[in-house]
Amino acid sequence: MxxxxxxxxxxxxxxxxxVEAPRVAHAAQPGQFLIVIVDEKGERIPLTICDxxxxxxxxxxxxxxxxxxxxxxxxxxxxxxxxxxxGPLGHPSEFIHYSPEKLASTKFLFVAGGLGAAPVYPxxxxxxxxxxxxDVIIGAKNESLVLLEDEFRALTPNVHIATDDGSKGxxxxxTNLLKELVAVQGRRFDLVVAIGxxxxxxxxxxxxxxxxxxxxxxxxxxxxxxxxxxxxxxxTVGGKxxxxxxxxxxxxxHQVDFDEAMRRQGMYRTIEERKRAIEAERAAGHKxxxxx
Amino acid sequence: MANKIPRVPVREQDPKVRAANFDEVCYGYNMEEASLxxxxxxxxxxxxxxxxxxxxxxxxxxxxxxxxxxxxxxxxTIAQDSLLPSVCGRVCPQETQCEGACILGVKxxxxxxxxxxxxxxxxxxxxxxxxxxPAPRNGHxxxxxxxxxAGLACAxxxxxxxxxxxxxxxxxxxxxxxxxxxxxxxxxxxxVVEPEVENVRRLGVKIETDVVVGRTLTIDQLMxxxxxxxxxxxxxxGLPRFMGIPGENLNGVVSANEFLTRTxxxxxxxxxxxxxxxxxxxxxxxxxxxxxxxxxxTARRLGAESSIVYRRSEAELPARREEVHHAKxxxxxxxxxxxxxxxxxxxxxxxTGVRCVRMELGEPDASGRRSPVEIPGSEFxxxxxVVIMALGTSPNPLIAATTPGLEVNRRGCLEASPDxxxxxxxxxxxxxxxxxxxxxxxxxxxxxxxxxxIDNYIQSKA
Numbered sequence: 001m002x003x004x005x006x007x008x009x010x011x012x013x014x015x016x017x018x019v020e021a022p023r024v025a026h027a028a029q030p031g032q033f034l035i036v037i038v039d040e041k042g043e044r045i046p047l048t049i050c051d052x053x054x055x056x057x058x059x060x061x062x063x064x065x066x067x068x069x070x071x072x073x074x075x076x077x078x079x080x081x082x083x084x085x086x087g088p089l090g091h092p093s094e095f096i097h098y099s100p101e102k103l104a105s106t107k108f109l110f111v112a113g114g115l116g117a118a119p120v121y122p123x124x125x126x127x128x129x130x131x132x133x134x135d136v137i138i139g140a141k142n143e144s145l146v147l148l149e150d151e152f153r154a155l156t157p158n159v160h161i162a163t164d165d166g167s168k169g170x171x172x173x174x175t176n177l178l179k180e181l182v183a184v185q186g187r188r189f190d191l192v193v194a195i196g197x198x199x200x201x202x203x204x205x206x207x208x209x210x211x212x213x214x215x216x217x218x219x220x221x222x223x224x225x226x227x228x229x230x231x232x233x234x235x236t237v238g239g240k241x242x243x244x245x246x247x248x249x250x251x252x253x254h255q256v257d258f259d260e261a262m263r264r265q266g267m268y269r270t271i272e273e274r275k276r277a278i279e280a281e282r283a284a285g286h287k288x289x290x291x292x
Numbered sequence: 293m294a295n296k297i298p299r300v301p302v303r304e305q306d307p308k309v310r311a312a313n314f315d316e317v318c319y320g321y322n323m324e325e326a327s328l329x330x331x332x333x334x335x336x337x338x339x340x341x342x343x344x345x346x347x348x349x350x351x352x353x354x355x356x357x358x359x360x361x362x363x364x365x366x367x368x369t370i371a372q373d374s375l376l377p378s379v380c381g382r383v384c385p386q387e388t389q390c391e392g393a394c395i396l397g398v399k400x401x402x403x404x405x406x407x408x409x410x411x412x413x414x415x416x417x418x419x420x421x422x423x424x425x426p427a428p429r430n431g432h433x434x435x436x437x438x439x440x441x442a443g444l445a446c447a448x449x450x451x452x453x454x455x456x457x458x459x460x461x462x463x464x465x466x467x468x469x470x471x472x473x474x475x476x477x478x479x480x481x482x483x484v485v486e487p488e489v490e491n492v493r494r495l496g497v498k499i500e501t502d503v504v505v506g507r508t509l510t511i512d513q514l515m516x517x518x519x520x521x522x523x524x525x526x527x528x529x530g531l532p533r534f535m536g537i538p539g540e541n542l543n544g545v546v547s548a549n550e551f552l553t554r555t556x557x558x559x560x561x562x563x564x565x566x567x568x569x570x571x572x573x574x575x576x577x578x579x580x581x582x583x584x585x586x587x588x589x590t591a592r593r594l595g596a597e598s599s600i601v602y603r604r605s606e607a608e609l610p611a612r613r614e615e616v617h618h619a620k621x622x623x624x625x626x627x628x629x630x631x632x633x634x635x636x637x638x639x640x641x642x643x644t645g646v647r648c649v650r651m652e653l654g655e656p657d658a659s660g661r662r663s664p665v666e667i668p669g670s671e672f673x674x675x676x677x678v679v680i681m682a683l684g685t686s687p688n689p690l691i692a693a694t695t696p697g698l699e700v701n702r703r704g705c706l707e708a709s710p711d712x713x714x715x716x717x718x719x720x721x722x723x724x725x726x727x728x729x730x731x732x733x734x735x736x737x738x739x740x741x742x743x744x745x746i747d748n749y750i751q752s753k754a
Contacts, residue, residue, distance in 0.1 A: 023508050032507075037464055043558060043567040044464075069566050084464040086502040224558070224567075227462050227504055228688050229530035230550035236541060241534065246690060260541055263641040267543045268568040 002082040005058060011145045013065045014115065015074050016050065022057030024049075024087045029096060030123040031218065031250050034059070034087025035226040038072045042083060045069050046223040046245075048119035048195075049088060050148075059085075062118035062147070089226045090249045093123055093193070094216070103127070108134035109181070109189040109213075111174050111204050113196020117147035119218055120195050128155040135181070135189070136160065139174035139196065143167035174200065175207040182211055189213050194253065198265060202258035215253035219244045222265060235261050295331035299401035307621035311592050314476045314561060317618055318382070321404075323363075326411040330358035333403045336395060341405060344393035346737030347445070349373045351390060351405055354412060367416035370409060371423035374736065375448045375491050376441065378417060378484045379470055381410025384733045385612045417487050426496040430454035432750050435520040437505045437691065440468020441732045442526030442723025444492050445739030446746075451495035453747050458520075460503040465557065468528055469732070472557035473549070475586050477593070478615075481556070506690035511698075511719060521753075522718045522746045525706060526739055527691055529724035533683045535578070539635030540681075544572065544643030548579070548587040548682035555590050571596040572677020576646050578632055579682030580604065581729075585615040587680045588624050599625040599674065601632060603651050603664045629653070629664065633671065635679055645675040687725045695719070703728055712742030713749075720746055 006018040024034060028049050035044045051060035065074035076082070095103065108127060112120040117138055127134050135158040140146045142165050152159045161169025162177040170177045174196075181187045192215040194204040201217040208215040221233040221244045228246035235244050238255035242248065303319040304310075310317050321329060333355040341351045350369050357366035370377045386392070386406040394402030416423060432455050436443045439461040447457045465471045470485045479485060493499060503509060505527070514520045532547035534540055551569070554560040558567035575591035577584050580602035591598040600619070602609060605628050609616055620626065627648075634647040650670035653662040692700045697716040699707040705728050712720040722738030724730055 023503065027508050038566075041559075041565045043565070072566075084502050086462075086464070086504065086508075088507055089504065224550055224553055225463065227530075228690060229532065229685075230553055231532050231534065231547045232550045234534075234541060241536075241541065246688075260641070264541065264543060268570060 002085040004076055004078050004080050004082075007076070007078050010062065010147050013074065014062065014145070014147065015065070016060060016062050017076070018058050018060045019082065019085060020057060021059045021085045024085060025052045025057050025059050026054045028052040028059060028088040028122075029092030030126040031093030031096075031119075032088035032090050033119070033226075033249060034061070034085065034089055035223065036061070036073065036082050036086070037084035038069065038076070039083045042072065043069050044084075044224055044226065045073065046089075046220070046226055048115075048218075048220075050118035050121050051125070052122065059087075062115060064115050086226065089245060091247070093126075093250060095123075095191070096126065100130075103130055103132055106132070106190045107188055108132065109178070109192045110134055110136045111139065111178060111192060111194040111196070111200075112136065112147075113139045113174060113194070113200040114141075114145065115147070116194075116196030116200075116218075117152075120193070121148055121151060123193060124152060124155050133158060135187070137162060137174050137177055139163075139177075139200065140168075141165065173203070175203050178204065178207055179211070182213075191216065192253075193217075198258060198262045201253065202262070205253035205256065205258065209254050216250050217253040217256060218249045219251060219256065219261060220249070220265075221261060222267060235264075294334045295328075297328070297332065299332065299404055300325050300329040302404070302407050307618075307623075310477065311622040312595075314593060316480055317477050320414060321407055321411045323415075326358055326408055327361070329404050329408060330355045332396065333359075334395060340393040340395060341390040341403075345390045346733045347373045347740055349390075349409070355403070355405075355408060358408060358412065363412060363415045364419070364421055366412045367421050367423060370412060373740075374445070375423065376444065376488045376732075376736065377409045377413030379413075379441075379479060379488055380733055380736070381406045381408075381413055382479050382484070383474055385731060387613055389733065413488075414484075417484075422494075423491055424448075424452060424495055426494070427452050427454040429456055429496075432456065432754075433458070433520045434522045434524065434746055434750075435460060435514045435518070436524045436526060437511075438462075438468060438526040438528055438723075438725070439466035439489070439499055440526055440528050440723065440735060441470065442528070442725070442735035442739040443468070443524065444489065445736035446524045446526060446722065446743045447497045447739075448492050448495055449740050449743035450746060451492075451497045453743075455747075455750075457497045459497060459499045460505055460509070461499060461501045462504050462527075463557065464501050466499050466501060472553045473583065473586070475552065475556055475590050477589070478586070504690075506694040511691070511695045511716075515718065521750055522720065524712070524739070524742050524746060525691060525714070525719065525721040525725050526723045526735070527688060527725045528735075529685045529687045529705075529729045531686050531688045531704075532681065533685060534681055535632065535683060537632060537634055539637055539643075542635055542637040542643050543641050544570070544637075544677055545635055545679045545681065548577070548583045548680050549685065551587050551680050552583070552590065555594075561590075561594060569594065570678065573597060574676040575599070575678045575680060576601055576674055576676040577680045577682055578602075579684070580609040580611060581682060581684065582611045582615055584682035585611045585619050587682050589619055589622060591678070591680065592622055592624060596678070597625070599627055599676075601627045601630045601646070601648060601674070603629065603631040604662075605629055605653060608661070627674075631664065631666070632679070636673065643677055643679055645673050646679050647671055647673050685724075685729050687728070710741070711745035712738060713745060718749065
């Protein structure tokens with residue numbers, strides 16, 4: 001079990017892995033995540049679920065080699081096994097409980113920033129399977145980092161790309177593209193789901209607050225067990241402390257204290273790791289160090 | 293004829309040395325010491341110690357075996373009632389259980405039952421003794437949720453009766469609190485916990501790790517799709533409490549569960565492992581139970597100056613006496629009658645200290661306990677880098693929330709009859725999931741009772 005059946009490189013340092021995990025595959029729903037441990041000395045790393053196939057008993061994950069642990073995971077090859085692969089964890093996305101009428105009448109816009117494309121994919125797929133064509137914005141630093149574009153286009157015609165450097169699609173931030181879709185093109189959205197780096201989710205939340213569109217974010221906090229027994233993942237939502245692993249990971253974006261959440265994300269970053277992360281970001285041509 | 297010698301002392305690691313390592317503090321008895329201590333037992337006809345043991349270990353019987361020099365027989369005697377003698381000998385609060393009831397304790401020191409049990413358990417393991425054989429299968433399947441003391445005790449008893457038992461564990465290693473909660477220096481994992489879990493496996497019990505009941509699987513699926521006729525829930529009380537005071541989400545405030553999980557389960561103190569831990573130079577642990585002692589002594593070993601802050605006085609500390617004593621020897625600073633009111637932080641959001649208020653004990657309340665009352669105007673600040681909240685835990689709501697018909701009480705504990713039957717037919721529960729955070733041995737006792745009730749239930753249906 002937990003064998004890697006397929007590994008593909010999606011972008012520089014970003015890999016997709018299809019893993020044999022029948023129990024997880026059978027139970028997974030859009031919006032959920034899992035925890036992997038690479039080997040006996042590894043840490044418990046929360047990862048989003050990108051796809052799942054109950055029939056084949058497989059779960060697909062996307063991983064970016066950024067820190068020591070994710071580099072070790074990314075170095076695994078087809079045929080290798082994860083020591084542990086636990087899930088699915090967290091609540092499924094709320095829309096899976098919508099009535100058919102509500103589903104059909106809701107206009108969804110997904111905003112996927114960077115690796116956030118992976119957890120957005122099963123949501124868009126689930127909706128497509130239920131006859132809903134949602135809009136998707138894929139945001140990336142440049143063309144080479146635009147993830148899963150073909151996969152999204154196979155589900156919905158309404159895929160919009162935004163790159164920081166304009167090497168593909170709209171030049172600029174996802175928030176500006178979002179504003180343009182609404183303000184210039186006059187598109188109506190009833191629900192925005194934004195998943196990506198915390199800083200992106202914060203600014204999407206600020207933008208949609210202005211536009212008065214209900215918004216959901218999926219919080220990628222620190223986690224240890226992922227089952228509600230430690231509180232490493234606690235976040236303040238609507239003034240209350242919540243555990244992202246069991247009460248989330250999806251929350252009302254307009255209620256989340258993003259500044260606290262970003263600060264807490266950095267808690268275990270040693271000075272050395274911080275340096276490495278900044279260097280890796282710079283090497284990838286990205287100047288912004290917010291959130292590192 | 294019992295020997296009227298004083299209680300044989302137990303050898304321990306030097307406090308100065310051990311405060312900087314994770315090796316076991318207490319070395320335990322050797323054969324000579326154990327044999328001598330065993331001669332102190334009066335062999336009571338109506339042994340009060342057995343009555344006071346939640347799993348009713350046949351104490352005078354196994355001690356007699358030690359006196360006779362037959363340690364294998366002693367091990368087998370204990371194994372009839374407990375498969376975790378090396379664990380219980382180390383972590384039970386004997387002073388309030390077996391040893392607290394020992395008649396010798398009335399005028400002097402009780403027999404060191406815990407240390408003797410530990411000696412027998414360790415001897416049996418070192419001599420690769422087979423403690424119990426798998427029973428012929430009876431064709432019935434039972435699922436056990438959680439591989440902590442309650443689940444292991446229940447699974448072992450059911451396997452001895454011939455049931456096909458599968459234990460589902462949420463974490464990646466079995467043992468529950470024995471694995472993630474109690475530190476290496478009190479309870480070695482590789483040497484003690486893992487072999488004792490292995491003894492349960494040897495009875496034919498299957499342990500499936502990485503399964504989150506309520507997410508990966510539901511109890512309904514276990515019963516309807518996987519053919520389990522009964523389920524025992526021994527999922528513990530792992531949900532940490534926080535105080536709800538300002539500053540509690542600053543960087544550097546962690547629950548004891550997080551701190552101990554990082555160090556014990558994830559080996560964060562060992563550079564070879566990937567999981568990080570942060571202690572800074574000064575750690576304040578809030579609470580007075582065993583978990584607080586474990587956290588503060590762990591922080592000390594990671595090099596931090598460490599203090600306990602507790603709102604009542606020393607007499608009310610709920611931790612085992614031995615642990616408080618060990619903590620003091622290791623240089624832990626105890627601040628009694630002190631309660632945090634705010635965690636202080638810098639402009640970057642990191643902890644710089646904790647603001648406390650002094651307390652005094654008021655009149656005894658209805659339960660006879662004197663509750664602490666704040667002394668107005670007594671606020672003072674304790675500078676520190678890390679605050680560990682060890683305020684107790686409650687059951688995780690995940691299983692109850694995903695199992696129709698399973699009722700919980702106001703405190704989130706599962707409703708269960710004394711033999712463990714819940715409000716859902718075929719579903720039994722025991723240990724901390726029912727009582728809230730208690731002890732290893734009480735959980736084992738509940739697991740054993742539920743195993744008997746499950747056997748009754750399945751046999752009455754057959």
